[in-house]
Amino acid sequence: MKGAKKLKNLSINSNLNATGSIFIDMDAKRREVEQLLSDKRNIERKIEHIQAECKHSKQVIKQVASESSFTIRHVCESCGSCLGYPTPEEIKKFLGT
Numbered sequence: 001m002k003g004a005k006k007l008k009n010l011s012i013n014s015n016l017n018a019t020g021s022i023f024i025d026m027d028a029k030r031r032e033v034e035q036l037l038s039d040k041r042n043i044e045r046k047i048e049h050i051q052a053e054c055k056h057s058k059q060v061i062k063q064v065a066s067e068s069s070f071t072i073r074h075v076c077e078s079c080g081s082c083l084g085y086p087t088p089e090e091i092k093k094f095l096g097t
C-alpha cells in the first residue's frame with residue numbers, strides 16, 4: 001500500500017490543503033483557543049439575548065468593574081445590565097458616607 005508512488009501522491013494532496021487541516025491538527029492549543037473564543041461569542045450572544053428580553057424590573061446600585069477601576073451604576077438585579085448612573089446622593093448613600 002505505501003509504495004513510493006502512493007506517498008508522493010499523498011504529499012501532493014496534503015500540500016493542496018496545507019493551510020487547512022494539517023496546520024490545525026499540528027496546533028491543538030490554537031484549536032482549543034479558537035473553540036473557546038467561539039464559545040465565548042456564543043455565551044456573549046446568549047447574555048445579550050437575555051438582557052434584551054429582560055424587563056429590568058428590579059434595579060439595584062452596584063459596583064461594576066470597568067476598564068480601569070470600579071464604577072457605581074444602576075444595574076438590573078436579574079440580568080446584570082447597566083441601566084444608568086446613580087446621582088451623587090445615591091452614590092454617597094451606597095458608600096455609606
Ligand SMILES: [Zn+2]
Pocket residue numbers: 051054055056057076077078079080081
Ligand atoms: Zn434586566
